[in-house]
Structures are given as structure tokens and as C-alpha cells.
């Protein structure tokens with residue numbers, strides 16, 4: 001019998017998991033040049049496919065703390081005037097890039113639960129005059145956003161960190177307009193992770209322990225009412241600590257970019 005992610009979570013202390021994730025991403029916001037399980041910063045964004053002309057127009061300090069896992073803006077196809085929600089906006093790289101694409105008539109709302117990330121992203125927004133970006137403190141499992149009000153939801157390296165991914169996908173379906181897009185990069189696995197990995201809070205916060213098996217991940221998106229139209233492997237993304245690389249090889253932990261469209 002297969003053990004699903006939901007089964008495994010029976011054995012995880014969710015409060016300590018949340019504190020571990022918040023601690024990790026507070027450090028990412030405040031001390032981007034320390035050592036992590038994963039790579040960060042401008043070199044990574046360029047390798048993943050972010051365009052130089054976009055990176056040059058957003059705050060460099062946000063890019064220093066970029067902890068995303070792939071590029072998906074070629075799938076998102078954001079248009080001027082659109083309303084975009086960035087789940088787990090961190091220090092703001094993706095929200096700022098989205099703001100360039102939707103322009104002054106559009107709007108980007110970044111959602112994050114970690115104060116240090118929100119503080120950093122908001123002060124960079126104020127300093128550099130990104131008037132079309134707003135950051136809101138919230139869990140991605142319970143979004144402070146109106147029903148059927150959003151053109152595109154974006155997210156980079158975040159949904160794997162949620163202990164309740166079906167709830168995240170239900171919230172995405174609730175806020176999207178019919179035909180609205182979900183364009184993301186995230187970490188998934190080829191085979192189910194054993195409990196030694198999924199119950200390890202350190203590996204969870206490093207975007208490995210919480211990763212869902214890819215078919216289960218796409219099925220959860222479809223169950224929420226979206227059709228998955230594209231998945232692409234991001235071969236340019238890799239973890240860097242020995243512990244993380246071991247898990248990557250053993251269970252096929254890898255990054256994908258994905259596009260899904262809300263049905264109806």
C-alpha cells in the first residue's frame with residue numbers, strides 16, 4: 001500500500017515545523033550570504049532563466065535573498081493590467097518581476113507568513129517606488145483575497161513547504177477567475193519520500209522533506225478544479241549540501257515549472 005503525504009503528516013509536529021520554516025527564512029532575509037542547503041542570489045536567478053533586463057530593474061537586495069527553484073514567467077505570460085498573487089513572496093524577487101510585467105494598471109499581492117521577509121520586501125518596495133506591489137502577512141492555506149478576483153497566481157519554491165497542499169490548491173482555485181492561470185516552480189519527487197526524510201524538519205525547511213510525489217502533486221491541483229497543461233523539469237536547479245544531494249539522488253527530488261488553468 002502507498003503511504004501518501006497526508007498519512008506521513010500524522011507523525012509530524014506541525015508547530016515545530018512552522019517555527020523551523022520561519023527561522024530558516026528569517027535567516028534567508030537577514031543573512032543571505034551564509035551557508036544553506038540551497039543556492040541563492042543573482043547567479044542562481046540568471047542560471048534558472050530570469051532575464052537580465054528584469055533583474056536589473058528590481059532591488060538587488062531582494063535577489064540576494066532569492067530562494068526560488070525555477071523560472072516560470074515564460075509560462076505565466078503576465079499581461080499589463082492583470083492582478084497577480086505571489087504565494088510565499090519571500091524578499092520579493094518574483095513579486096517585483098511580476099510588477100514590471102503587469103505595469104501601473106496592474107497589481108501584485110505578495111503573501112508570506114515570515115515577518116523578516118515581509119519587512120525586507122516592503123521596505124525595498126517603498127524605497128524603489130513599486131506602487132503596484134502590496135505585501136500581506138498570511139498563510140497560503142487561508143488567503144486574505146476575495147473569491148474570483150485574480151488573473152494569475154505565481155509561486156516559487158513554496159508549496160512544497162506547506163503541510164496541507166490540497167488546501168493551498170483549493171485556495172488558489174477559489175481566488176482565480178475562470179481561465180485564470182497558476183504558474184509556479186516547485187520541488188517534487190519521483191518516488192514517495194520515507195518518513196526519515198519527510199519527518200526531518202531541517203530537510204523540510206530546506207524544501208526537500210515536504211516535497212510531494214509528482215503525480216500526487218498534479219492530482220491535487222486537478223482535484224481543486226484546475227487543468228495542468230505544462231510541466232517542465234528545471235535541470236539547472238540543484239541542492240548543495242551533502243544531505244540534500246543524497247535525498248535528491250535517492251528519491252528523485254527535483255524542481256519543476258508548471259502551468260495550470262482554472263476550469264470553467
Ligand SMILES: C[S@@+](CC[C@H](N)C(=O)[O-])C[C@H]1O[C@@H](n2cnc3c(N)ncnc32)[C@H](O)[C@@H]1O
Nearest residue numbers: 025066067068088090112113114139140156157
Ligand atoms: C523557499 S522561500 C521562497 C521565497 C520566494 N518565493 C523566493 O523565490 O525567494 C519560501 C517562502 O515561503 C514562505 N512560506 C512557507 N510556507 C508558508 C506558508 N504556509 N504560508 C505562508 N508563507 C509560507 C516562507 O516564509 C518563505 O519566505
